[in-house]
Amino acid sequence: MTLRFKLAALVLGATLGFSAPVMAQQPVNPTASSVQEQQLLDALKPGETISGRISIPDARAADLEKPSNKTWMGFNLGVSDRVMGVALVGTALALLVFFMVKGRLAIEAGRSGRTITRFNIFERTVHWTMATSFIVLALSGINVAVGRYIVMPWLGYEAFGSLTYLGKLAHNYLAWPFMLCVVITFVMWVRHNIPNRLDLRWLKEGGGLLVKGKHPPAKKFNAGQKIVFWGVVVGGGLVSASGLLLMFPWFLNSATDWQLAQIAHALIASGMMAMILGHIYIGTVGTEGALDAMTSGQVDVNWAEQHHSLWLEEELARGAVQRRGPGGEVTPAE
Amino acid sequence: MARMKFLCDADRCIECNACVTACKNEHEVPWGINRRRVVTINDGLPGERSVSMACMHCTDAPCAQVCPVNCFYTTNDGVVLHNKDTCIGCGYCFYACPFGAPQYPKASNFGSRGKMDKCTYCSGGPEEDLSIAEYEKYGANRLAEGKLPLCAEMCSTKSLLAGDGDIIAEIYRERVVTRGYGSGAWGWKTAYGETINVSA
Numbered sequence: 001m002t003l004r005f006k007l008a009a010l011v012l013g014a015t016l017g018f019s020a021p022v023m024a025q026q027p028v029n030p031t032a033s034s035v036q037e038q039q040l041l042d043a044l045k046p047g048e049t050i051s052g053r054i055s056i057p058d059a060r061a062a063d064l065e066k067p068s069n070k071t072w073m074g075f076n077l078g079v080s081d082r083v084m085g086v087a088l089v090g091t092a093l094a095l096l097v098f099f100m101v102k103g104r105l106a107i108e109a110g111r112s113g114r115t116i117t118r119f120n121i122f123e124r125t126v127h128w129t130m131a132t133s134f135i136v137l138a139l140s141g142i143n144v145a146v147g148r149y150i151v152m153p154w155l156g157y158e159a160f161g162s163l164t165y166l167g168k169l170a171h172n173y174l175a176w177p178f179m180l181c182v183v184i185t186f187v188m189w190v191r192h193n194i195p196n197r198l199d200l201r202w203l204k205e206g207g208g209l210l211v212k213g214k215h216p217p218a219k220k221f222n223a224g225q226k227i228v229f230w231g232v233v234v235g236g237g238l239v240s241a242s243g244l245l246l247m248f249p250w251f252l253n254s255a256t257d258w259q260l261a262q263i264a265h266a267l268i269a270s271g272m273m274a275m276i277l278g279h280i281y282i283g284t285v286g287t288e289g290a291l292d293a294m295t296s297g298q299v300d301v302n303w304a305e306q307h308h309s310l311w312l313e314e315e316l317a318r319g320a321v322q323r324r325g326p327g328g329e330v331t332p333a334e
Numbered sequence: 335m336a337r338m339k340f341l342c343d344a345d346r347c348i349e350c351n352a353c354v355t356a357c358k359n360e361h362e363v364p365w366g367i368n369r370r371r372v373v374t375i376n377d378g379l380p381g382e383r384s385v386s387m388a389c390m391h392c393t394d395a396p397c398a399q400v401c402p403v404n405c406f407y408t409t410n411d412g413v414v415l416h417n418k419d420t421c422i423g424c425g426y427c428f429y430a431c432p433f434g435a436p437q438y439p440k441a442s443n444f445g446s447r448g449k450m451d452k453c454t455y456c457s458g459g460p461e462e463d464l465s466i467a468e469y470e471k472y473g474a475n476r477l478a479e480g481k482l483p484l485c486a487e488m489c490s491t492k493s494l495l496a497g498d499g500d501i502i503a504e505i506y507r508e509r510v511v512t513r514g515y516g517s518g519a520w521g522w523k524t525a526y527g528e529t530i531n532v533s534a
Contacts, residue, residue: 031381031517033380034344034517037517037520038518040375052373052374052375054372056371060434061434063373064520066433066434069396069430069431069432070430070524073400148403157420161403161422168424172446247444249425255428255429255434262426
C-alpha cells in the first residue's frame with residue numbers, strides 16, 4: 001500500500017472513531033445556558049435594570065428593560081398628586097374654617113395713626129420678587145402635575161398644551177430670581193430668625209390666639225415667622241437643588257436619580273405651597289395691619305405693640321422715628 | 335381589529351443591527367437618536383442573547399398615563415403614538431417607560447429637553463396620513479400603505495416579528511415547538527401583561 005493510502009485510511013479511521021461518541025450523545029440543547037427573560041426579571045431588585053452590551057455609542061441605550069419605572073409612574077399618579085391635592089385644598093379649607101371661627105385678628109387698641117418703619121425698600125423688593133416668582137413657579141408646577149385634570153377640560157387640548165409649555169418656560173426662567181432671593185433673604189434675616197426661649201413661650205401661648213388680650217412678646221420675627229423663614233430657606237433650598245438637578249440632568253448618574261429628584265421636588269414643593277398659603281393668609285386677611293409691613297414698610301405702632309412688643313421697644317430705643325398720617329409728617333419722639 | 339405588537343426571537347437575533355439601520359434610514363431619524371436598538375445580554379459568554387428593542391406599544395401605556403399634556407393616543411390597531419406639537423419635553427414619558435423608548439433629539443432652555451421622538455410602528459402621527467408634514471415630524475407611514483414596520487421586514491433572520499399580536503405569538507410558539515427551545519417573548523409581560531408560554 002502507498003503512503004497516501006495509509007494516510008487516508010488513518011484519517012478515515014480516526015474520524016469515525018472520534019465521531020462515534022458524538023453520534024451516540026443526546027441532541028444538543030443550544031439554549032441550555034441561555035438567559036431567560038423571566039429569570040432576569042425575577043432577579044431584579046427594585047430600581048434595577050436588565051441591561052447588556054450595545055454597539056451604539058450612547059451607553060444608556062444598553063438598558064433593555066426596567067419594569068420598576070412603572071412604580072415611579074404609579075407613585076406620581078397615585079400618591080404625589082394626592083399629596084399635592086391635600087396640601088393645597090386641605091390647607092385652603094382649614095384656613096377658611098379658621099377665618100370663619102376666629103375672624104380677622106384686629107389691632108386690639110385700634111390704630112393709633114402713628115407708624116414706624118418695619119421693612120425697608122430693599123427687604124420689601126426681595127420679598128416681593130421672591131413671592132411673585134414663587135406664585136408663578138407654584139402655579140406652573142401644579143399645572144404640570146394635575147393641570148390635565150383641572151384645567152384642560154376648561155381650556156381644551158390645544159390651549160392647555162400651549163399654556164403648559166409657556167408654564168414650563170416660566171418655571172425654568174423664574175427659578176433663578178427665586179433662588180437668588182432665597183439666598184439674599186437668608187443672609188438678610190438669619191440673625192433675626194435664630195430660635196430662642198421666647199419662641200417656646202410664643203408657641204405655648206398660641207401666638208396670642210388662645211386668650212383674648214394676652215399676646216406673648218416677640219422680637220422682629222415671632223416663632224411662626226421663624227418657621228416660615230426656615231421653611232423657605234431649607235425647603236426652598238431643597239426644592240431648588242432638586243430642580244437644578246432636573247434642569248441639568250447630566251449631573252446625575254442614572255434615570256433612577258432623575259425619578260428621585262422629581263419625587264423630592266414635587267413633595268417638598270407641596271409642603272412649601274401649603275406653608276405659604278398659611279403665610280399669605282396671616283399676612284393679608286388674617287391679621288389687621290400686617291400687610292402694611294410689606295407694602296409701605298410702615299406699621300402702626302399699636303400693631304407693633306401687640307404683635308412685636310420687644311422689637312418696638314428696641315426700635316424706639318434706637319431712635320426710630322414715629323410718623324403720623326399718610327403724608328408721613330414727622331413728630332418728635334416722645 | 336388587529337392589535338399590533340413586536341416580538342423579538344432572541345434565539346435567532348444575530349445582532350446584525352439591520353433593524354436599527356432600516357428604521358433610521360426610513361424615517362431619517364436625527365443624529366444620535368435610535369428609535370430601535372439591539373442589546374446583547376451576556377456578551378461573549380455561553381447563553382449570549384441579543385434582543386432588538388424599541389417602543390413596545392404597551393397596553394395601558396405608562397407614557398400615556400403620565401404625560402402632563404395628554405399628548406399620547408392609541409390607534410385602533412393598538413399603536414401608541416404622540417403629538418409632537420403638544421409635547422412640552424418634560425421627560426416624564428422617559429421616566430415611566432420600562433423600555434427607554436422615548437428620546438429627545440432637540441434641547442430646550444438650560445438643560446431641558448425638546449420634543450420627544452420614538453418608534454411609531456411605522457405609523458406616522460396625528461398629521462394627515464402620508465403628508466409631507468407627517469413625514470418631517472414622525473417619519474414614514476407604512477401602515478397607511480398597508481405594509482408592516484420596516485425593522486421586521488428587514489430582519490435578516492426573521493427574529494424580529496411585527497404584526498397582529500395573536501398571529502406573531504402563534505408563529506413564535508410554532509417555532510419553539512418545532513425546534514424545542516425558546517427564551518421567551520422579551521418585554522411582553524411588562525408591555526402587554528401576558529406572555530407566551532414556551533415551556534415544552
